[in-house]
Amino acid sequence: MSDGRPNIVFVLSDNVGWGDYSCYGGSTATPRIDKLASKGIRFTNYSVEAQCTPTRSAILTGRQSVRSGTYTVPLPGAGKSGLCPWEYTIANLLSDAGYATSLFGKWHCGDTEGRLPTDQGFDEWWGYRNSADECGWTSYAMFDAIAKARGLQPPQIWEGTKGGKQTAVRELNLEVRPFLEELITGKATDYIKRAAAAGKPFFTYVGLSHIHPPEAPHPDFDQTSPDRLGAYADILAEIDYRVGQIVDCVEEAGIANNTLIVYSSDNTATPGGQLHDIQGGSNGPFRGSFVDLPWEGSYRTAAIVRWPGTVPAGVVTDEMLSCHDWYTTFAALAGASDRVPDDRPIDGVDASKFLLGKSDATGRETLLHFGPDGEIWSSKWRNVKAVFRWSSNIEGPIVTPQFPMVYDLRSDPGESVNLFASKLDMGWMFGVAAAPVAEYEKSIAKYPNIKTGEEFTGYKAEPGS
Structure with a gap:
């Protein structure tokens, strides 16, 4: 039963x-x-x-x-x-x-x-x-x-x-x-x-x-x-x-x-x-x-x-x-x-x-995408996406653009139009994309990432906790 x-x-x-x-x-x-x-x-x-x-x-x-x-x-x-x-x-x-x-x-x-x-x-x-x-x-x-x-x-x-x-x-x-x-x-x-x-x-x-x-x-x-x-x-x-x-x-x-x-x-x-x-x-x-x-x-x-x-x-x-x-x-x-x-x-x-x-909502509005080097490659807020690094294929180099590339996934799911390269009135998009990056960086300052293969046993408790 x-x-x-x-x-x-x-x-x-x-x-x-x-x-x-x-x-x-x-x-x-x-x-x-x-x-x-x-x-x-x-x-x-x-x-x-x-x-x-x-x-x-x-x-x-x-x-x-x-x-x-x-x-x-x-x-x-x-x-x-x-x-x-x-x-x-x-x-x-x-x-x-x-x-x-x-x-x-x-x-x-x-x-x-x-x-x-x-x-x-x-x-x-x-x-x-x-x-x-x-x-x-x-x-x-x-x-x-x-x-x-x-x-x-x-x-x-x-x-x-x-x-x-x-x-x-x-x-x-x-x-x-x-x-x-x-x-x-x-x-x-x-x-x-x-x-x-x-x-x-x-x-x-x-x-x-x-x-x-x-x-x-x-x-x-x-x-x-x-x-x-x-x-x-x-x-x-x-x-x-x-x-x-x-x-x-x-x-x-x-x-x-x-x-x-x-x-x-x-x-x-x-x-x-x-x-x-x-x-x-x-x-x-x-x-x-x-x-x-x-x-x-x-x-x-x-x-x-x-x-x-x-x-x-x-x-x-x-x-x-x-x-x-x-x-x-x-x-x-x-x-x-x-x-x-x-x-x-x-x-x-x-x-x-x-x-x-x-x-009516899942509760998720943002997502960070990491790559196989352990670094952040992009940040997504709803259908706004900022790309910080990219690679064209498994053999290609990792490219870091001069400025983050920004895309509207709702109207451009193929990510073919970098809004920052075509218009300069969307700086607010950088702000919403950067927020989860800042939150992540704050979290790893307190809880450093575990290294591959490390025999990790836990984080030290803060004094008074």
């Missing part, structure tokens, strides 16, 4: 663009995702961070990733990385509030003991520690020689339980790559059935593998429809199908009316195949892509929320929301806002009243 608190099923795709889904204007049919959106709220102004690890860190902690030292994807051999044990994740918070917690699929927030999912609040997990790019490692003949010489192990899929041992299940390679989505979804749906039967509220985080290179369509979707010409469309069709399987599982378990389902992506697409080994991807009307910072196409992606009978259906909104906001919002929906830490900066806003139809 439910105690009235919602189960939370959080489904996160990997590198799928704002304009890829048909309900966002995409040309590949995504009927299950479209239906999910029609039964709840579809956000058109939802933003993530610049890369996989930063976004996932932000979701888990409600904090800008730069605060946790997780502002860039860790490279092999670079040393310890990921969330330090001191961080209090949403899994920690919900677990302490009486929820069962689980994670299936991609982690990418630390690959060493003490920084794995079951060290960070999850009761159980099955998946891979870093990213799907590791599927291709063992395909190189040289890898075997390097591995033997340096003691490297082939990438693995792991499973574990809180307080228990991490066990390698099978090798993460090109053989398993086409079947990862099926395997992850199977584990997630099995868990949902078990959790529903147990009656305890649960939180499950499903980190899907698509669309991340090296890619390979599942045989059931590989050119199996005349409506899809290429591999990108085939993989989108599989994502849609797997999301549908998760929704169906929730409904068949009889818990739909007490289950919040969120579907989103951790990053945007890379149109033209710059980062994908398959051609495709759309960020809709927005300039840039995953590797073109800090344009809207770098950060804005899809977000859909459904909770039958509680979250209003059929809502499409341009209200701002960010990946940092799930933390405080989930805490509120679980009746656990008092567990949100007050000994560190929390950047998320509580958008629960908006989700419940009790407010």
Whole structure:
């Protein structure tokens, strides 16, 4: 029996663009995702961070990733990385509030003991520690020689339980790559059935593998429809199908009316195949892509929320929301806002009243965009955006303009007209864009950012506190 608190099923795709889904204007049919959106709220102004690890860190902690030292994807051999044990994740918070917690699929927030999912609040997990790019490692003949010489192990899929041992299940390679989505979804749906039967509220985080290179369509979707010409469309069709399987599982378990389902992506697409080994991807009307910072196409992606009978259906909104906001919002929906830490900066806003139809606003009006160097690249206030630094592609240099570039995202979503270069009567826009920068700088003076890999144990209490 439910105690009235919602189960939370959080489904996160990997590198799928704002304009890829048909309900966002995409040309590949995504009927299950479209239906999910029609039964709840579809956000058109939802933003993530610049890369996989930063976004996932932000979701888990409600904090800008730069605060946790997780502002860039860790490279092999670079040393310890990921969330330090001191961080209090949403899994920690919900677990302490009486929820069962689980994670299936991609982690990418630390690959060493003490920084794995079951060290960070999850009761159980099955998946891979870093990213799907590791599927291709063992395909190189040289890898075997390097591995033997340096003691490297082939990438693995792991499973574990809180307080228990991490066990390698099978090798993460090109053989398993086409079947990862099926395997992850199977584990997630099995868990949902078990959790529903147990009656305890649960939180499950499903980190899907698509669309991340090296890619390979599942045989059931590989050119199996005349409506899809290429591999990108085939993989989108599989994502849609797997999301549908998760929704169906929730409904068949009889818990739909007490289950919040969120579907989103951790990053945007890379149109033209710059980062994908398959051609495709759309960020809709927005300039840039995953590797073109800090344009809207770098950060804005899809977000859909459904909770039958509680979250209003059929809502499409341009209200701002960010990946940092799930933390405080989930805490509120679980009746656990008092567990949100007050000994560190929390950047998320509580958008629960908006989700419940009790407010016309999410509460978010500003957002800072950071880059993989840990610096601020742009500042956004509603639909006014100031760009302080930019880069044209993954190989391009970082450019700092003489003056910040200012854009009106409402009338110019492609960020093609720099208002400061064409008119000088908009100085007030600099002021509203600079305000969150000043607030951030004030916060780090009191709470310095944690360094990557640091064994941080907490901030010193102020005298008399």
